[in-house]
Amino acid sequence: MRTLYLECAMGASGDMLISALSALLPDRERFIAGINKALSVTGTAIEIKPLRSKGIAGLHTDVRINGVSEHSHTHKQEHSHTHFPSHSGSRDLRSIQELIDRLDIPAKVKRDSKNVYDLLAQAESKVHGTTVDLVHFHELGAMDAVCDIVCVCMIMELLSPDKTVVSPINVGSGSVITEHGTLPVPAPAAAELLKGVPIYGGDISGELCTPTGAALIKYLADEFGAMPQMRVIKTGYGIGTKEFSRCNCLRAFLGESGSENPSTNDQIVELCCNIDDMTPEALGHTAELLRQRGALDVFLIPAQTKKNRPCFLLTCLCRPQDEHRMALLILRHTSTIGLRRALTDRYTLSHRTETVNTDMGKVRVKHSEGYGILKRKPEYEDLAEIAGKTGLSIQEVHEIILKFLQHQ
Secondary structure: OEEEEEEOOOOEOHHHHHHHHHOOOOOHHHHHHHHHHHHHHHOEEEEEEEEEEOOEEEEEEEEEEOOEEHHHOOOOHHHOEEOOOOOOOEEEHHHHHHHHHOOOOOHHHHHHHHHHHHHHHHHHHHHOOOOHHHOEEEHHHHHHHHHHHHHHHHHHHHHOOOEEEEOOEEOEEOEEEEOOEEEEOOOHHHHHHOOOOOEEOOOOEEEOEOHHHHHHHHHHOOEEOOOOOOEEEEEEEEEOOOOOOOOOEEEEEEEEOOOOOOOOOOEEEEEEEEEOOOOHHHHHHHHHHHHHOOOOEEEEEEEEOHHHOEEEEEEEEEOHHHHHHHHHHHHHHOOOOOOEEEEEEOOOOEEEEEEEEEOOEEEEEEEEEEOOEEEEEEOHHHHHHHHHHHOOOHHHHHHHHHHHHHOO
C-alpha cells in the first residue's frame, strides 16, 4: 500500500505542504512549469527553491501574486477578509469556485480544491457569525490560498497515495497579528478547522498552523497518529521562513506498507438510510453533492420497506474524519430523520494515475496493483473525448487503448 506520512511537529501551512510534497515528485520542474501555466489566469505563480533551517536542507515555496512575492506584504493576507459584499478588492466563495473551474487542471483536482476552500469558508463564517455566501476574502489572501490549495491538491493527485497519515499538529502558542487585530494562536478559523484533529501547543511562540494549512490537512488526512510501519521510498522537507529555536520544517515520507497482507488500518464509514418519499432527481442531486464534498462513493439501491412501499437505500462511503460532515449533508438534503452507521475495514490495491501518449492522443490511465494483481483502466472522460473527435464508440476506443498499453 502506497502510504504518505506528514510530520507536523512545526505546524502546517500551504507553502510548507507544497515544498515537502513536491520533493516526493519524480519530476518537480515539470510540475512547476505545468501548474504555473494553469495558474497564469489567476495572476499567481510559484517558485520552489532550496532553503536551510538549523543546518537542515529542504525546499521553500514562494507564491508570487502579479509578480510580487507574498512575503513582501506587511502581514499574512490569508487572515484578511471582510463580510461586506460591496467591499472592493475582495472575493466571495462563488467567485473563487468559478475561478478554480476555469483552470486547466484535472477535474478531480478542481473538485478537491473547491472542497478545501469550502472548508475554509465554512470555518470563517462560523467564527464570524455569518453565512458562507457573505464571507468575502481579501483579494491577495484569496489568491494566495487558491494557489496553495490547487498546488497541494495537484501534487496529491500526482502522488496518489492509498492512505495519508498525519501526526498530531503543533499549533504554536501566543498570538498572531491580523487585520482584525491581535488574535490568539491557533487563529479562530484554524481552531474551528482543527476540531476533531489531535493538536498541541508548546514552547514555540507564534502561529505554526495557518487556516489554509489546517483546511488542507483536514481534507487530505485519512487518519492521525504516529508514523505507521512502512518502507520509506522518498522524504521531503518543507522549510518555513520564520526562525525558531528548532528546525522550522514539515516532513513528508512516501513509502509502502502492508503490501502483502490485508490492511487492518484502512477503514471507512458506511452511512445508510431508507428513503421512500423523494423523487429520483432529488436523490440524484444529493448523491452528486456528497461526491463533490468528498464522499468516496455514493449509491442508491431499490428496495421495499414497511407496508410494501418502494424505497431507495442510500449508502454513502466516506473517510472516518468526514463522517460528521457527510451525515449532516444527508440529513439536510434528504427527507430521512436518521442514519445507520458502520465502521468497516477494506482491502485496497495501491493506485496511481499517469498520462500516456497514444496514437489517438493523450489518455490518463489508472494503474492499480497489489497482492500480485495488476489492473489498468483508461479514464472515461479521455475515452469520451476521443470518441467524440473520431466518431468511434467508447468501447472501440477503449479496446484500441488497451491494445496500445499491452504493447508498451
